[in-house]
Amino acid sequence: MKIFNKYNLDKENKITDEKHFHNRRKIMTSTLAFPFLMNSNILAASQKKLSFNKDLDYSTNEQTNTIKQITSYNNFYELGTGKRDPMLNASKLKSDEWKLTIDGLVENPFTLDSDDLIKKFQLEERIYRLRCVEAWSMVVPWIGFELRSLINLAKPLHNAKYVYFESILDKENLPGQKRNILNWPYKEGLRMDEAINPLTMIAVGLYGKVLPNQNGSPVRLIVPWKYGFKSIKSIVRISFVDHQPACTWNEQAPDEYGFYSNVNPYVNHPRWSQKRERRIGEFGKRDTLLFNGYSKFVNNLYTGMDLEKNF
């Protein structure tokens, strides 16, 4: 029966032997593996291929989710609140002619345009787990660079303690911003030591090509040990500040979405459990890992902190 094929857990969970694993990687990186991209209009606007290295230090070996899963199941309220809305409304995000402003408490404020974003930095592919606060997860091959290389260019002043991120505000075109669902524009923030952690990444691509609009084109943040909503999409401004910046979901429901929002199975969302998660494509649920499995890279950021209070 088809249902059993679709959810065949045994098959998916079996460990692939190394030879096949590398082989699979090779196949995946060639465009041949995605013939459906050719007749799909989802990615029509983002056919531009990127050149990049492959990261081996931080990437997971887990089976990546398909491009279809990654591009048609999104939370991007600017493009609508349904999971398919961002894909259906993708064309309403005007992501060409982009300008990203880096300012605030820095020696060297600057702006990056669309071209700079994919050329100024050495790009690499990183395969990260993404854990949504709604208790589902994916494995995604992002293309981008470490946020700290951008921070190094800006040269923050000694009193810059936090980094503030802001998304595009375009009430005329973005369907989600026509209603006050959230307090637009979308805002996020990181502590400076979180921002310069080597895991923290600025992504400009996905599966070898520039980011599709529904995934936060042309430039987004990736913080893999935090819930997905921290990884702000379609960024127009990165500001260095001396105080903890306001964050959109924290403003919306302060007792539900903390500033840190680290993935933590021991601290539940008030309205649902965070102990387990459904990996998209799998039928059953798996246990959620502390810091989304990135403990060894980020543990030291939170030593001595009460993670239940600083959720």
Add this chain to the structure above:
Amino acid sequence: MNRLVTYTLSLLPIFFIFYQSIFNDEIINPYSYLIISSGYIAISMIIIILSVPILFSIKNYIDRRSLGIITFLITLLHFFLYLFDNDLSLSFILSDIVSRNYIQAGYMALILFIPLFITSSDKSKEKLGIKWLSLHRLIYLILALSLLHYYLIIKADYFLFNTYMFIILFMLLIKKRIYKT
């Protein structure tokens, strides 16, 4: 005849969502799709049940009691999908009841629905007489609890909830006018 029509029509949405979740590969998270859409269907069907008497054109083709039976079964399905989603773990389910308002509202709606389902036969209706009618007025409370259950889990977008409320208000206004004249 009415019953047959009603059963067929009211089962269509359930067949539709199961078909979608199994065969439509555009549905990326089929399990969550099933839970969420069965909830929407149940609430919508309660609203339809309460609207049938004032929808003159379909009134004669719809058997409200059959509609109610199917709606109860869909609610039960919604509940079992939730149980299986949490691996039937008793400890989880108990802690969910204790700590979450929207879960409590959902349970109350489901529990109140049970006596209505049990007394849905002609026999019970005869036996209970006037009591049957007042018992089955519980459906208003069940609707209110279902809406509360839904309201309490909304993250930011109240559009659909407001739409439900708007439709209910509209129906109540029509009902008031009809019964006045």
